[in-house]
Amino acid sequence: MTTSHPNNSTPASAHVPLHKKYTKPVSKSAPQLLNFDEQALAIASAGLGDTDTRGKMLQLAIVAAQGIGGFYATRTEQHWHLAKQKPTVGKVPSPTFFDEDFSEKCSSFLQSGQVQTYSCEALEGALIFSVPIDTGQENPELMLIVATKSSPIVEATQRLTRIAAAMRLWINGRAAQDSNWQVKSLASIIAMISQIETQATVKSASEETVNLMANHLMVTGAAIGTIEDSKMKLKAISGVSKLDAGSNTSRGWLNAMVESETRKEPGLFPAIDEENNFLLQAHRQLASSLQTETVFSQPLVTEDETFVGALVFSGEAKYLQSDQFQRFNSTAAPAIAAALLSAKQRQKGRISRGISWLTEKARSNAGILTGAAMLGFILLMLVPVTYRVRCTAITEPVSRRFAVAPFAGQIIEGHVEAGDFVSKDQVLADMDGRTIRWELFGVAAERKQSVTSRGMELSDRNIPKAILAELEHDRLQSQEEVLRYKQEHLQVRSPIDGIVLSGSLERSEAASVETGQVLFEIGPIKPMRIEIEIPANEVAQTKAGFPVKIWIDGQEDNVIKGEILKIHPRSSTRNAQNVFIAEVEFPNEDERLRPGMKGTVRIDCERRSIGWSMFHKPVNWMRANFSYF
Numbered sequence: 001m002t003t004s005h006p007n008n009s010t011p012a013s014a015h016v017p018l019h020k021k022y023t024k025p026v027s028k029s030a031p032q033l034l035n036f037d038e039q040a041l042a043i044a045s046a047g048l049g050d051t052d053t054r055g056k057m058l059q060l061a062i063v064a065a066q067g068i069g070g071f072y073a074t075r076t077e078q079h080w081h082l083a084k085q086k087p088t089v090g091k092v093p094s095p096t097f098f099d100e101d102f103s104e105k106c107s108s109f110l111q112s113g114q115v116q117t118y119s120c121e122a123l124e125g126a127l128i129f130s131v132p133i134d135t136g137q138e139n140p141e142l143m144l145i146v147a148t149k150s151s152p153i154v155e156a157t158q159r160l161t162r163i164a165a166a167m168r169l170w171i172n173g174r175a176a177q178d179s180n181w182q183v184k185s186l187a188s189i190i191a192m193i194s195q196i197e198t199q200a201t202v203k204s205a206s207e208e209t210v211n212l213m214a215n216h217l218m219v220t221g222a223a224i225g226t227i228e229d230s231k232m233k234l235k236a237i238s239g240v241s242k243l244d245a246g247s248n249t250s251r252g253w254l255n256a257m258v259e260s261e262t263r264k265e266p267g268l269f270p271a272i273d274e275e276n277n278f279l280l281q282a283h284r285q286l287a288s289s290l291q292t293e294t295v296f297s298q299p300l301v302t303e304d305e306t307f308v309g310a311l312v313f314s315g316e317a318k319y320l321q322s323d324q325f326q327r328f329n330s331t332a333a334p335a336i337a338a339a340l341l342s343a344k345q346r347q348k349g350r351i352s353r354g355i356s357w358l359t360e361k362a363r364s365n366a367g368i369l370t371g372a373a374m375l376g377f378i379l380l381m382l383v384p385v386t387y388r389v390r391c392t393a394i395t396e397p398v399s400r401r402f403a404v405a406p407f408a409g410q411i412i413e414g415h416v417e418a419g420d421f422v423s424k425d426q427v428l429a430d431m432d433g434r435t436i437r438w439e440l441f442g443v444a445a446e447r448k449q450s451v452t453s454r455g456m457e458l459s460d461r462n463i464p465k466a467i468l469a470e471l472e473h474d475r476l477q478s479q480e481e482v483l484r485y486k487q488e489h490l491q492v493r494s495p496i497d498g499i500v501l502s503g504s505l506e507r508s509e510a511a512s513v514e515t516g517q518v519l520f521e522i523g524p525i526k527p528m529r530i531e532i533e534i535p536a537n538e539v540a541q542t543k544a545g546f547p548v549k550i551w552i553d554g555q556e557d558n559v560i561k562g563e564i565l566k567i568h569p570r571s572s573t574r575n576a577q578n579v580f581i582a583e584v585e586f587p588n589e590d591e592r593l594r595p596g597m598k599g600t601v602r603i604d605c606e607r608r609s610i611g612w613s614m615f616h617k618p619v620n621w622m623r624a625n626f627s628y629f
Contacts, residue, residue, distance in 0.1 A: 036064050036159045040166030044173070049322045055087035057167055058143065062089055064159035065129050067147035072133075073098070073106055074141050080106040083141065091146060093123060106130070110140055115160045117153055127151055131164045133171070143167075188216055189332045196339040202226060205343040206235035209336055210311075214238035217325060219315035220292055224300075225257040226309035226340060232258050235309070252289045255282040257310040260297035264307075266326060267297040270317075287314065294320040298329040300337035308337040381611030389538045389603040391579075393530050393550055395593050397523025398585065401495045403428050403503075405513040407486050409435070416520070418502050422494040428520050429492040431513075436490075440483040447476035498524040501595060523595060528588040532564070532601050533579040536571055537617070541605045543567075548584055552599035560586055564603070 043056045058070045069090030072083040080103040082088075082095045098106075109116050109130035118128040123146065131143035145160070192212045199205035206224045214222040222238040234243060234254045244250055259282040260267055269283035283295040292314040300308045311329065319325055405411075410432040416422055454469035503520035513519065530550060534542055544567060550560040568581040586593060 036060065037162040037166065040163045041169070044166045044170035049318055050174075051087060051321055052318070053170060055089065057163060057170075058087055058089050061129075061131065061143060061145050061160055061163050064163060065145045065147050065156035066151045067129070067145040068126075069146040071144055071146075072141055073144055075103075075106070075110075078107075079103050080142075086141075093146070097123070106142055109142055115157045115164065117157070119149070125149055127153070129156060129160055131160050133164065133167055189328075189335055192216070192332070193335045193339050196336065197342065199343055200346065202340060202344045203235055205340055209340070210236045210238040213311065213313075213332075217313065217315075217328070218319045219313045221290060221314040223253040223257070223312050224309060225254060225312075226300075226344070227261075227307060232261055232310070248289060252282075252286040253312055256286045256295060256297055256312045259283065260299050260310040260312070261307065264299060264301075266299070266330065267295075268321065268326075269295045286312070290314050293317045296320045296326070296329070298333050300333050300340065302337045302341060303334050306337070306341065308340050311336070381609060381614075383610050384607045385610055385613065387541060387605045387608040387613050389534065389542060389605060391532060391534050391538070391601050391603070393532045393584075393599050393601045395552070395586075395595055395597045395599075396529050396531055397498070397501070397525065397595055398527055398529045399524060400501065401498070401522050402518045403492050403494060403520040403522060405431070405492065405515060405517045405519060406489045408515050409486075409513060411511045411513060411519075414519075416500050418500050420500045421498075422500060422522060423497050424494055426494045427491045428494055428500075431490045431492065433487055433490045436483055436486045440480065440487065443476050443480045443483060447473055447480060450476060492519055494520075494522055496522060496524060498522045499595065525591055525594065526588050528586050528593045528595075530560070530562075530584040530586055530593075530599075532582040532584060532603070533574055533577075534567070534582055534603070536578040536580065537620075539567070539580045542582065542603055543605075544582075547604045549602045549604075550584070550599050551601075552593065552597055554597075555592065555599075558592070560584075560599075562586060 039060055040057065043053060043060065046053070048056070054072065058072070062068070062070045067090070069088070069092045071088040071092040072086035073080050074083040074086075075081075079098075081098050082092075105118060109118075110132050113132055115132075116130050118130065120126055120128055125148075127147045127149060129145040129147060131145070133141040133143055143164075145156075147156070192209075195212065196205050196208050199208055206226065210222040210224050213219075223234065224236050225232050225234045227233075232254060234245065234250055234257070237243065237250070237253060256267075259280065263279070267280050267283055269280040269287055271280065280295075283297065287293070287295045294315060294317040296313045296315075298311045298313075300310055302308060311333070313320060313329075412430045412432050414429040416426075416428050422428065450469050450473040454466050454473060457463075457466035457469055499522070501521040501523050503518070532548065532550075542564065544564050546564050548562055548564060550562070552558075552560065562584040564582045565585055566583055568583075571578050571580050573579075
């Protein structure tokens with residue numbers, strides 16, 4: 001026996017609180033402290049489940065050490081932690097207690113192979129008795145008993161040593177039973193899988209699976225679901241011949257399967273670790289709906305990690321919480337998943353089954369069916385339907401207006417570019433007026449000089465020169481009016497409301513323009529003309545007045561309906577194809593169409609037979625390319 005102190009590992013100030021405050025220790029009366037070895041042997045030989053045996057052994061150890069709580073610790077990857085899947089009794093420390101220092105202590109406890117005590121100030125001065133348990137597994141275990149300083153260390157150590165010996169006997173006996181159980185379980189799984197694989201459909205294989213599992217395992221109910229089209233589908237419930245997918249019970253089973261699919265690991269409610277119960281809400285609801293103690297789910301995953309479905313069981317806790325039950329399911333799950341996947345691959349679809357049925361009937365009544373099929377085909381080809389032409393379309397404005405240079409000069413700045421919306425009389429560009437102002441000043445001065453000259457000539461009674469001066473004055477006045485007109489029209493304005501189709505002077509500063517030169521092309525957007533490009537080989541089937549439906553790219557949910565106004569008599573080439581242009585006018589009140597948008601058009605033509613609609617093009621092609629037609 002060794003006693004260690006926290007001063008070497010955990011600082012006294014680093015208190016790790018217990019889950020609850022200490023209460024009065026377990027009674028020290030003599031009757032509870034006698035015959036601990038006999039009580040331990042009685043528990044070990046009682047044939048209880050793993051959880052019950054460990055729980056009773058833990059309670060007995062707490063009484064033996066006059067402790068206030070106990071729990072199991074296990075090691076995973078060199079780190080010790082609270083075994084959440086094992087029972088706990090009384091007052092135990094929180095999981096954060098297992099720091100690096102305490103993990104090293106646990107490792108030393110295990111290596112000693114003996115019951116040891118550890119005085120831990122971080123637990124308010126409590127004593128911890130460590131009891132090594134040889135489980136024969138990769139993850140070793142310790143039984144840890146929390147006691148007060150007043151506990152009799154020597155007597156408690158002796159009693160715990162006897163309890164540890166009884167647990168080793170129980171573990172060894174359970175190992176022998178487990179080997180025998182594994183052989184029987186393997187035989188049961190092989191027999192069950194062989195029966196499942198004989199089923200032709202996934203549904204029958206699922207029904208066989210749940211009925212066999214329910215009969216073999218001690219459960220009150222079992223259900224299975226498989227993945228179809230990336231969704232979990234309930235396939236069968238044990239003892240139920242016809243599923244009602246809309247019932248609350250069926251939805252409860254399905255929700256538990258979906259929860260199992262999400263978790264990708266077995267689920268047990270109520271969980272041994274009560275902290276994880278909140279993760280199993282669908283399991284909780286199913287248990288409440290079925291009024292059963294426990295619900296267990298097992299994902300069905302093949303060995304190559306293909307998720308096939310899930311199994312869900314309901315029943316008593318002592319069976320569903322047992323290690324044997326859970327190990328049986330984890331062992332059988334990959335084989336069941338593979339069998340269901342194989343059944344799914346063997347199962348024929350509805351079309352395949354229909355073709356097989358027709359083939360069998362055709363073999364038995366070949367002549368009648370052949371004649372009926374030919375007659376049906378001929379009658380079908382004579383059924384009249386609306387012949388429809390599919391083609392493309394592009395939107396264009398109904399008219400185009402141009403903003404031109406009012407006189408020769410230079411552009412100072414352009415204010416719009418292609419694609420901009422403009423309103424009537426909006427300024428599109430500014431022209432340079434400096435030269436005009438200079439000329440206007442000169443002409444105005446010359447005109448004033450001519451007035452003065454005329455007055456002087458009149459005073460000298462020089463009538464011919466006075467007349468010439470008056471004519472010069474009139475000429476200069478006309479020239480001045482022209483220059484003033486130019487000065488008042490230095491801004492190029494939009495003639496209409498619409499959108500700028502072409503033209504941009506954004507980067508053309510001081511650009512010279514001539515009188516009448518087109519600076520901007522503007523088109524209205526209300527209404528809008530839709531130009532339909534009818535292929536040349538279909539134009540004979542279309543006429544003005546035929547209804548059309550137009551789907552503009554990006555606006556397919558708003559179908560444009562109209563009728564053909566006219567078809568241009570002359571063909572044109574667009575996108576390397578010979579087409580005839582048909583026009584449809586659209587009000588475009590919401591201004592959702594813009595020039596240049598493309599779309600798909602369906603023209604409803606005259607009614608024709610299905611046979612003509614399907615075969616007139618290849619027949620016409622053969623007539624045009626082969627001389628004997």
